[in-house]
Amino acid sequence: MSDTSPTPFDLVGGKPAVDAIVGRFYDLIESDPDYAGLRAVHGPDLGPVREGLASYITGWLGGPRDWFETPGKGCIMSLHNGFAITTDIAGQWINAMIRAIAAEPGLDEHLGSQMAEALGRMAHGMINRTEAA
Numbered sequence: 001m002s003d004t005s006p007t008p009f010d011l012v013g014g015k016p017a018v019d020a021i022v023g024r025f026y027d028l029i030e031s032d033p034d035y036a037g038l039r040a041v042h043g044p045d046l047g048p049v050r051e052g053l054a055s056y057i058t059g060w061l062g063g064p065r066d067w068f069e070t071p072g073k074g075c076i077m078s079l080h081n082g083f084a085i086t087t088d089i090a091g092q093w094i095n096a097m098i099r100a101i102a103a104e105p106g107l108d109e110h111l112g113s114q115m116a117e118a119l120g121r122m123a124h125g126m127i128n129r130t131e132a133a
Helices: 008-012 014-031 033-041 047-060 087-102 109-125
Strands: none
Touching: 008 014, 008 109, 014 033, 014 047, 014 087, 033 087, 087 109
8 A cells, every 4th residue: 555645745735835935935025125135145036046946845845856856956055055144134034934835825824834934944054144243
């Protein structure tokens, strides 16, 4: 008998839900001045990072693992080493992601909270600079 238990990817709503969450996340970063510091870290073109984050979260949640199988991707932490990520920037990322997840229609609140908490730990793990004096 095979295990047919749904993955977290299935439970959040699959690719449409992940794409919607990531879309809202980057829309917030582009439009809300509270995320200006985070927006500045990303450079002028958010298109590639939108696609990259959606692909990463898809695989991370147990969906297709394209991100992890693409040469040069894989370790999300290493890919961020070259960016100045402070506690403030990580906090902006976490806040925008919490808002993006919470706005997903039909998403189980507990699952959304778990997802936001785990992604928040990841964002805190990327802090590599002290705050500017």
